Amino acid sequence: xxxxxxxxxxxxxxxxxxxxxxxxxxxxxxxxxxxxxxxxxxxxxxxxxxxxxxxxxxxxxxxxxxxxxxxxxxxxxxxxxxxxxxxxxxxxxxxxxxxxxxxxxxxxxxxxxxxxxxxxxxxxxxxxxxxxxxxxxxxxxxxxxxxxxxxxxxxxxxxxxxxxxxxxxxxxxxxxxxxxxxxxxxxxxxxxxxxxxxxxxxxxxxxxxxxx
Numbered sequence: 015x016x017x018x019x020x021x022x023x024x025x026x027x028x029x030x031x032x033x034x035x036x037x038x039x040x041x042x043x044x045x046x047x048x049x050x051x052x053x054x055x056x057x058x059x060x061x062x063x064x065x066x067x068x069x070x071x072x073x074x075x076x077x078x079x080x081x082x083x084x085x086x087x088x089x090x091x092x093x094x095x096x097x098x099x100x101x102x103x104x105x106x107x108x109x110x111x112x113x114x115x116x117x118x119x120x121x122x123x124x125x126x127x128x129x130x131x132x133x134x135x136x137x138x139x140x141x142x143x144x145x146x147x148x149x150x151x152x153x154x155x156x157x158x159x160x161x162x163x164x165x166x167x168x169x170x171x172x173x174x175x176x177x178x179x180x181x182x183x184x185x186x187x188x189x190x191x192x193x194x195x196x197x198x199x200x201x202x203x204x205x206x207x208x209x210x211x212x213x214x215x216x217x218x219x220x221x222x223x224x225x226x
Contacts, residue, residue: 015039018078019091022104024062026070031059031104032097034088036081042073047187053205055195059104179208185222192217 016038022031022045035041048054049063063071079087097103180188184206191197191205192213199217203210215221 016075016078017081017084019076019084019087021074021076021091021095022059023072023074024066024070024104025072026066029062029101029103030095030097031056032076032088032092032095034084036084038075044190045073051205056104056106058100058106062104180206180212180216180222182222182225185216185225188213188216 015036017036018038019032019034020038020042022033024030033041033045045054046068049060050068052060052064054060054063076091077087092098092103092105095103097105188202188206191202192199199213200210203213206213212221
């Protein structure tokens with residue numbers, strides 16, 4: 015994994031986009047995915063990508079650094095390449111507005127709190143008489159669902175399910191689009207052409223729980 019500053023160069027007009035990432039190669043994959051799907055957050059870069067095509071863009075690493083140095087180094091590189099200037103680059107925000115320093119909204123915090131696992135979960139260690147549902151009888155419907163679940167095998171999980179429309183990479187991308195990019199569940203459902211309820215279940219980890 016390479017941490018540092020990268021450059022996306024338009025080989026036709028030499029305009030550049032400067033970015034930073036803790037994992038540059040993963041970030042490149044993300045950029046390409048959004049650009050190829052015409053859904054990139056930077057409309058200036060997206061328009062150029064649509065006009066010139068993927069073959070006219072070059073990705074390269076220009077600085078390797080520690081995580082603590084990312085914002086400073088990125089800011090230096092943006093100034094060197096003058097990439098905030100529309101004539102020379104595609105950057106539209108300075109690094110201080112990047113996701114690295116973005117604070118979660120209250121909505122995101124509430125959702126993240128539902129995803130806590132292990133000893134951070136308020137129910138951790140509460141079993142037997144300590145569990146609030148101790149001695150509560152399950153309904154016949156619930157028992158039937160549990161029975162079916164126990165009969166299921168690993169071959170029917172996730173993308174191996176015969177009716178699956180998504181795969182593990184899609185699920186990781188969906189969670190990133192929601193929690194990191196801030197896209198709505200409705201828009202994500204349109205991108206993947208699946209029901210809104212499916213996206214909601216993925217976000218809340220009611221489904222695809224094996225994908226971390």
